[in-house]
Amino acid sequence: MSTIDTHAGHSSHGGHHGSYLTSKGSLWADVANWATTVDHKKIGVMYLVALLTLFFFGGVMALAVRVELLEPTRTVEVAGEMVTTGQRLGVLAPDGVSPNNIYNRAMTLHGAIMTFMFIVPGIPASLGNFFLPLMIGAKDVAFPRLNLASWYVYVFGSLFALASAIVGGIDTGWTLYTPYSTMTDADHWRVVAMTTGVFIMGFASIMTGLNFVVTVHKLRAPGMGWFDMPLFVWAIYATAIIQVLATPVVGITVLMLIFERLFNFGLFDPRIGGDPVLFQHFFWFYSHPVVYIMILPAFGIISETITCHARKKIFGYKAVAFASLGIAAVSFLVWAHHMFTSQGELTAAIFSFLTFLVAVPTAIKVFNWISTLYKGSIVFNTTMHYTLGFLFLFTIGGLTGLPLATLSTDMHLHDSYYVVAHFHYVMFGGTVIAMLAGMHHWWPKMFGKMYNEPAAKLGFWLVFLGFNLTFFIQFIMGAHGMPRRYASYPDEFQTMHIISTFGSWMLLAGFLVHLFTFIHSLIQGKPATANPWGGMTLEWLAESPPDEHNFAKEPIVKHGPYDYDTVVPPNYDPADYPLPEKPYTH
Amino acid sequence: MSDHKHEHDAKRPDPATMTEAEYRDYMADPHAFHPEHHGAGEHAHDGEGHHVTSLFQLRAVLGILIFFTVLTVASSRAEIWVADTFDLYIPTLVNVLIAMSIATIKAVFVVAIFMHLKWDNRLNLLVLLFTLMGVGLFIGLTAMDLGNRKEFYDWKGDQIVAGGTGGSAGFVALTRSARGKDEPEVIPTSLVEHARNRAIQKYGEAVFAEKLAQKHGHHDPMPARTPNRSRATEGLTADLFDTTVPAGGDH
Amino acid sequence: MSTIQPTRGEIRTGPMLPHETVQKGHHWRTRDDEFDAGKLGMWLFLATELLLFSGLFCGYAVMRLLYPEAFANGSHYLDWRWGGLNTLVLLVSSYTMAAAIRHTQVGDRARAQMALIVTWLCALAFLLVKLFLEYIPKWSEGKRPGVLFDYPYAQHEMEPMWWSLYYASTGIHASHVIIGMGLIGWLIYRNAKGWYGPKNYLAMENIGLYWHIVDLIWIFLFPLLYLIH
Structure with a gap:
């Protein structure tokens, strides 16, 4: 076993400018500094704040939807109250707005906020922005000003979209399918505002993706070849490729949709000769790859946390890395599986086949993670809880996708709660859980504070159980024929809906606990050392929180990112965080 | 470099x-x-090692591009001339293939020389090729779906007709004259028919027929076009408006 | 591969021009890295441009497959002479753009400036032809997209669809030309101030790439809209 002190960037030999969080003096100086910063870390944190704010709004909408579904016909208390309040405030027309209409809008907003504004930019823009340059030993991303511009564009686009919510919201469903998006709601401007918001946020996504691709190509530290990169970097790289190649198509789609809405352009309108299914092709050519924009960074986080907290080299590094690229490639070949019920049979058959291909690289990843755990020295901290939770939930989510990829079963399950449960298991059980894993893993690095481990674990169990309570029952509901997006339903489904709604409250409680632990940590958390978990990737060489220029000296890569079996991280003090016995042996 | x-x-x-x-x-x-x-x-x-394209090369490429532009226009005009003079109809596919091939050749010159891709980092070429692959997949598979709605089951084919009827009923008119009115004007027919009816209302039948004849009357009636045959004429589809061919085109 | 050394510039006295003193960004190891990264970033952006237009090409392909006759009629409404003229104008501007970069690479700032101005004027000419010889006459005749359509002599029910695609694709292309004019104008201004030279021409190179893509799109739009019937 070699114990090489490789770490040129170790902070103990001075010359650093102070942490990036260091105040510039006055409050105004700080605000000005953060508003004009080109530092990827600050931009990452700014993204995180914006994202979590929007996650909160989207979550409120979800809770409203769940409350509405407590009763089979309608819940007058909530939706009716919202109607009267809206009318009193003058944002809703005095007539023609029913509680069902409110329900449709809440459901649409939940979907639109969570997908376009939270989960698509989610991990890459926040954690990716913060850690990608750190992990490859760079001082910043390739185009720092573009990075800042991306944040502003994103916020601007979100405000545009939220403006449509404030003046009453849209009821098209987040997919903006025509003719809902061209014919419902006599008021054009809300749909136009939402689609314009999506268009603008597309630019933010492209800027981020473009930046990351170039960063990975051009700014890796000396000695870091492609196969020395941490797998999170691979995942972000694959994600960035999808962002660059898929997002422009949604740009043109929503542009056409705006033309359609304003001038009845006709491309998607059968009255002029257009085809609504064409819109679905346009939309899903973007929005299916986007599903992988959402999940690939989550895979990357899991590769980091599972190795670090099981103190084990990743099993099959290249397989996991290439699986990321494979998923990115296949993601462009499967979009029409969202339209099995509306497209021609020939295409449906081809796309069904192609869809099954996605299972291959995904399964490679899951098996490799499980193999990584084998004989690892697993540390059961919050991060590991979330990592294992991810494996469990994502596997359910992935396997329940297979019946949806099969043409015959999809005819039955399409647009039912089964689909809702499936994608929540993948998107929430996958991405959000992994993001929580990443946040707990990197929290000490980002803010230089430890959090209360037992409280965080409590949060995990609430989130985990609440999530399963909310969504597992929906598989059964869907298989029994409960269609998605309906405000009213037959009485026989009520018990299951009530269970689901209780689950959503538990989920809320879990998030509140996490909010509390994070805030508590910021205020009076124990200061974190540079490397509290004994991580091997380069970001753990920086200070906690990192210096303004990341590393005091450009780091040189001399060991792989997961060489836990041969190298002891030099700045790691087991006293900070006791390891189990015999941590470095097989 | x-x-x-x-x-x-x-x-x-x-x-x-x-x-x-x-x-x-x-x-x-x-x-x-x-x-x-x-x-x-x-x-x-300092970028001094980067390739400098010679002016001669740039001018040669410009010449080639102009030559191919003339060629593609000429081929298009030639087809019309052949159809008019010899009554010989070249299939549409040939027309499309010639035009697109020439455009592709021009594009290759622009990309390779003007955009320096010939001397550039291979990675940039890779980006371009991946993009073109994405474009191909997108257009190809989408067009395949919309062109194959009746592939397997006839009964389903009757339900799924790609495109629409063009019937257009129910639009709220957005023309300037319509915007002035208090009541929104709803277009009762197809847009084309509506425009025609408005013109007839405005000019009267006789004047309109005269105007229409001025527009299209000098064209000989041509045989109806089939999907496989280009109807290469100077004018427009004769009598197409009155035929009972369903708007779905090739059905 | 011929590389011309920057011998043209005479020995000057006096203050350095901005392009001679430009430093690399703090996070780059070498200026070469910075240059390559800038170009890679631009190519990725061009990829997004191509995919943006691919949506329009896709709509064109699908609608053409469905309504070949409406599209044949449509291309007859357009005058190939104006389209051809615009094609030539854009090709010339593409050449002058490439030439401007070449002149900058060899340090000939005055000729580069000339070439840039010609490029800008070509872009303007393109827009003027587009606006005054194509859009305005067609629009006033009632050849308009979608529900705005008001042309009484149309011969096919799907002609509004043709005009929708015509206006969408040429309109989005024209908006790119307008943005390109802004960028080239900025280049002219900066070049006058001496920002570009053999060691610093990344911005010109990238804007050139953008301008060539605008040309490239038109190379395909021209036959699709004006020639194929």
Whole structure:
């Protein structure tokens, strides 16, 4: 076993400018500094704040939807109250707005906020922005000003979209399918505002993706070849490729949709000769790859946390890395599986086949993670809880996708709660859980504070159980024929809906606990050392929180990112965080 | 010119096998193993090594591009001339293929010479090729779906007709004259028919017929077009408006 | 591969021009890295441009497959002479753009400036032809997209669809030309101030790439809209 002190960037030999969080003096100086910063870390944190704010709004909408579904016909208390309040405030027309209409809008907003504004930019823009340059030993991303511009564009686009919510919201469903998006709601401007918001946020996504691709190509530290990169970097790289190649198509789609809405352009309108299914092709050519924009960074986080907290080299590094690229490639070949019920049979058959291909690289990843755990020295901290939770939930989510990829079963399950449960298991059980894993893993690095481990674990169990309570029952509901997006339903489904709604409250409680632990940590958390978990990737060489220029000296890569079996991280003090016995042996 | 290809295969020295002295050396000069950045001298750092395209080359490419532009226009005009003079109809597909091939040749010249891709980093070429693959997939598979709605089951084919009827009933008119009115004007027929009816209302039947004849009357009636045959004429589809061919086109 | 050394510039006294003193960004190892990264970033952006237009091409392909006759009629409404003229104008501007970069590479700032101005004027000419010889006459005749359509002599029910695609694709292309004019104008201004030279021409190179893509799109739009019938 070699114990090489490789770490040129170790902070103990001075010359650093102070942490990036260091105040510039006055409050105004700080605000000005953060508003004009080109530092990827600050931009990452700014993204995180914006994202979590929007996650909160989207979550409120979800809770409203769940409350509405407590009763089979309608819940007058909530939706009716919202109607009267809206009318009193003058944002809703005095007539023609029913509680069902409110329900449709809440459901649409939940979907639109969570997908376009939270989960698509989610991990890459926040954690990716913060850690990608750190992990490859760079001082910043390739185009720092573009990075800042991306944040502003994103916020601007979100405000545009939220403006449509404030003046009453849209009821098209987040997919903006025509003719809902061209014919419902006599008021054009809300749909136009939402689609314009999506268009603008597309630019933010492209800027981020473009930046990351170039960063990975051009700014890796000396000695870091492609196969020395941490797998999170691979995942972000694959994600960035999808962002660059898929997002422009949604740009043109929503542009056409705006033309359609304003001038009845006709491309998607059968009255002029257009085809609504064409819109679905346009939309899903973007929005299916986007599903992988959402999940690939989550895979990357899991590769980091599972190795670090099981103190084990990743099993099959290249397989996991290439699986990321494979998923990115296949993601462009499967979009029409969202339209099995509306497209021609020939295409449906081809796309069904192609869809099954996605299972291959995904399964490679899951098996490799499980193999990584084998004989690892697993540390059961919050991060590991979330990592294992991810494996469990994502596997359910992935396997329940297979019946949806099969043409015959999809005819039955399409647009039912089964689909809702499936994608929540993948998107929430996958991405959000992994993001929580990443946040707990990197929290000490980002803010230089430890959090209360037992409280965080409590949060995990609430989130985990609440999530399963909310969504597992929906598989059964869907298989029994409960269609998605309906405000009213037959009485026989009520018990299951009530269970689901209780689950959503538990989920809320879990998030509140996490909010509390994070805030508590910021205020009076124990200061974190540079490397509290004994991580091997380069970001753990920086200070906690990192210096303004990341590393005091450009780091040189001399060991792989997961060489836990041969190298002891030099700045790691087991006293900070006791390891189990015999941590470095097989 | 720096070449980043080698960056990835640069053999990483293994500190584990070094002696203590070697290791100290190695740490003192961290970039030494990275010669394409630092070993090759400073001249390569300021963009002076980049390829400079000669003016002759640029002008030659411009000439080629103009030549192909003339060629594609000529081929299109020639087809019309052949149809008019010899009554010989060249299939649409040929027409499309010629025009698109010429456009592709022009595009290759622009990309290779004007955009320096011939001398550029291969990575940029890779970006372009991946993009074109994406474009191809998008257009190809989408068009395949919309062109194959009746592939398997006839009964379902009757339900799924790609495109619409063009019937257009129910639009709220957005023309200037319509906007002035208090009641929104709803278009009762197809847009084309509506425009025609408005013109007839405005000019009267007789004047309108005269105007229409001025527009299209000088064209001989041509045989109806089939999907496989180009109807290469100067004018417009004769009588198409009155036929009972369903708007779905090729059904 | 011929590389011309920047011998043209005479020995000057007096203050350095901005392009001679430009430093690399703090996070780059070499200026070469910075240059390559800038170009890679631009190519990725061009990829997004191509995919943006691919949506329009896709709509065109699908609608053409469905309504070949409406599209044949449509291309007859357009005058190939104006389209051809615009094609030539854009090709010339593409050449002058490439030439401007070449002149900058060899340090000939005055000729580069000339070439840039010609490029800008070509872009303007393109827009003027587009606006005054194509859009305005067609629009006033009632050849308009979608529900705005008001042309009484149309011969096919799907002609509004043709005009929708015509206006969408040429309109989005024209908006790119307008943006390109802004960028080239900025280049002219900066070049006058001496920002570009053999060691610093990344911005010109990238804007050139953008301008060539605008040309490239038109190379395909021209036959699709004006010639194929």
